[in-house]
Amino acid sequence: MTENNDTKPKIETESTENTGLKEEYAYLDRGGFSSEKFKIELRGLPKFYGIAELKKLMNQKLGLNTSKIKRPKNGSHWLFACFQNEEERSKAITALNGFSWKGKTLIAEVAKPAPDPLVRKRKLEEEGTGPDKKKGDENNKSQEERLKDATIPYWNVPYEEQLKLKEKEIRNILMKYDNEVWKINKERRDEIEAKRKLHNGLSFDLKPIVPSPVIEGYRNKCEFTVGIDDETKKPTVGFRLGSYVTGTVGVAPIQSLNHISDQTKKAVLIFQEFVRKSNLAPFSPADYSGYWRYLTVRHSKFNGEIMLIIALHPQALTTEELEKLKADLKEHFNSDETAACGIKSIYYELIIKKRVGEDGSKPIHLMGSTHIIDVILGRQFRISPEAFFQVNTAGAEILYQNAIDLSQTTSDSTVIDICCGTGTIGLCFAKHCGRVLGVELVSEAVRDARANAELNCLDNCEFFAGRAEDALPSVMARAGGDQLVAVVDPPRAGLHMRAITQLRNTKKVKRLIYISCSPASAVKNFVDLARASSKTLRGAPFTPVRAVPVDMFPYTKHVELVVLFERESEATLKSPSEEDVNITMDDNKEINSKDEQNTEAELDVNMVQNET
Template sequence: MAKGNVTVSEIKTEENENSAVSEEYAYLDRGGFSSEKYKIEVRGLPKFYGIAELKKLMNQKLSLNTSKIKRPKNGSHWLYACFQNDEERTKAIEALNGYSWKGKTLIAEVAKPAPDPLVRKRKQEEDSNGQEKKKKEDSNKSQEERLADATTPYWNVPYDEQLKLKEKEIKHILMKFDNEIWKIAKERRTSIEAQRKNHNGLSFELKPIQKSPVTEGYRNKCEFTVGIDEETKLPTVGFRLGSYATGTVAVAPIQSLIHISEPTKKAVLLFQEFVRASGLAPFSPADYSGHWRCLTVRHSHHSGDIMLIVTMHPQDLTPEGLGKIKKELAEHFSSDESVACNVKSVYFELFTKRRVGEDAAKPEYVTGATHIVDTILGRQFRISPQAFFQINTAGADILYQSAIELSQVTKESTIVDICCGTGTIGLCFAKHCGKVLGLELIAEAVKDAKANAELNNIENCEFFTGKAEDILPSVLARATGEDIIAIVDPPRAGLHTRAVTQLRNTKKVKRLIYISCSPASAVKNFIDLSRPSSKTLRGAPFLPVRAVPVDMFPHTKHVELAILFEREEKSTPDLVETTPQVEDNIPNENVNVECKNENHVSI
């Protein structure tokens, strides 16, 4: 039977398609805030800019209330910005569209929300072609192999070949940096070209990659997800087989992974037993139901001690119910089996919307020791639940020793450790220099740094709390002598532009060691340190002299990089000293503002 020129089957097909489309966007009306709901696309961005700069433009200068910025991996000339409601989104479009920033005119428009990846993937698999494609992709790979591919993509590549691949990638990144400097520093082109003949195409020396002393079971910190194993259908503590964005929420066990230590694997199984016996379901990112969210395991490779941080979503649990769970956790991890596994410390935290600084959720102590202790270059460091600590302890020995050698430090030197975390780098430098001045955003980390100095009987170190871009001038004012060396080990995104400006404009900083766990993300910092002087960057540039890649992450694509920059020697007429008086600018050490991001180690 027909209705006009449209058949009943066509009407039903259209209704089914509309129903499927609405299902893909049903998550927008589900409980909880989604950053996809009020999203805009911003195009026409400049070639080089920092996310921190863009946030400052939006949130401070234009008084916008941005909840999230999503920049694509491939390309930086456009991005998405998300807001809390339609009114804020409309305000953002009016403010940004046509706005001139860094010589570029921005374009801002409403962006459609992304469809639910899980729903879309299910629809594709229901299609016969999708099923055949999926079977073809998965037929030859076990769940163990798929998990290894997701977490350690080089797991089946010989280690020497891994190092060659990483060296090639590092050189590619540094060539990109070198070429940018060649473009913008016209007066240095002759020198750059001459140096390239000596350094195999680079204007500075790239040392051979340093091997990790250990390649298996090297991670001293892992963050595991609690979810459902798609094979056993049981609650499992492990790693995702893929991201939610790819339509994957299944969790696979980690017993076969080569980069996780055996004690960590045993601790994971102990917690998995607890989860399965609890009667509470794992948290589901698909519909926000369930309780158990994740488990963080910190393992001291020096003492063997293990710290656990259990995270759960409270849902409708009462305080009494939560108290019962914490009591059961304490009992479970006081068992003989747990003691044999060296679980020495247990913390508990509730999952809430991710926040930083004073508003961030703090893990609650449950049982055992409040800290565990590990060792780098003979120095002992206490590790608290949220403390930053290099995830490859043996590799950190190599990385920090490389930094010491690059720096040409002497007993007359003052080290300024920027984003010092719990003081690991500065305290390793302490016996080689006259003084160490550390600055760090997180107040708890500064407390740990001071405790670590006391633990190692080190008296020539001082640590300060605050944003690097805010307190760096005042900390530098405390530096005495002629040989001031800055050490920078920032979060993955790099150092704030204002901090780079302060370093450039402080002429007594002669050398700088930049350590990066994501060199590709730090290229903008490298360029700003090295670009010619300007009205903003008044100080003479820092020129790259030597770079040392260190493999801290065997079987993955990640690599750590340390670069020595030296201040250009030629005199600069408008080089100025911008360090104000000390007593007026060091904030109270209880001020809680952030520099080191814990995500720095979540690789």
């Protein structure tokens, strides 16, 4: 923990030692914005708090304007908060220093910026004390092996063994969930113990992991970095060997990686050829110079069509120079080689560091089709540059079919597809239920979902834009009937607590399918779904019945998990204990503060419907 109140370390230029120190902080004066430049250290934080909760305090209640919050690895009661300029930083220190929050008095001070990790690493290596000097056998690995270790850590593990490792990890995660529920639901401990005897140590049924139908070249989307290959010293389109914070900026070619298709690799080489013959250097994260940033390749497994999204930093290029560059790109990709590779759609994107409150850049169509088409369970889906689509198409069919089978939907069921994206899950459910209502934050994805429903001639699906926690009350009210099945496929961080609360309090939802790409992160949601009823969580808890792990990412440590939750009978409910009330008291305050926003969310949903 630093106690230094200086914005920068004091640097004396006379000595060689201080000259080296100056180099470590030279990045602060290069003109580009760095979150390290206007940083504060915030100490005295309470034992239990969330980053989202802290941001709400700082930005909404205190009217501050944080650009980033950094929690150090070795501390939970202190962290760094970054701002855009000195005025905003000073305002934050004045507001936070001495402020009482959750019974704790906060301490806010100017924080010393971190040294440039790349410069520091090189300096240590010159002195013979760098981290690479201490790695032993790791330092003897080839670049290809290091790349495989970073991207597909199970590259040298037989597939059957990979499945065993993933199945073991899932069991460990679910046991943590079970133990947490056992701790907070004292009156149910005997019941949990009895179920564990039936299900091999868990209180519910865990099915064997389902293998991926395809294990080689399965990825339909990859984002590649443009940089310099440490071995050839040439501009290369590939993957970074490490992060900048570890002092690594080198990019390695991807031809040896077996989870990327040959067609994608060819597309990468075609673009790499253009980068190398251009007079524009790759972007350098060390000094913010250069142009080429990254290349995203989307590959339809249905018809082999490929979409490219080319991203660059324009630096000081004039409008005329940018137009010339676009014309050169069109000429380069208007070739027999491009056609043979299946490249059908090309976008470009200008990447400039955005300020707080500004919208990020968007891909701009350059040539070819505006979308490519892929297919899951017989449904066609148009894929736009930013659309979410499972990266393993064949695996997605297995994943969604398991979700459908677990749901036990009928023609009388209404499926509420939460975090629906471009509608892939809901549209696959459509022929197995009476109606699908989807909710998604990203309005562009909602437009794609509606287009996909039309593409598949489905008239029992509706999609609405809005945050799940805000839009759910209105969408649930539209559902009608008593057979509601919720399907949840949230981002890695999981659902907001208010969305969990809406699901708990909508008693017509009897069954819930939770699909998670990060089961460890989803455990908190699982626990809140199963928590005993309280003043906030008024509806009966959801109890897990069956879980199915599906391997969507061969050669990596990641695995998808589908869990069926069923609502307990109201007859089994007991009055909430004092402990339960205390646990949810803060959430209750947050829900009450959102009552007026729910009405506003309903208006938003109606407006979206009218746009249709």
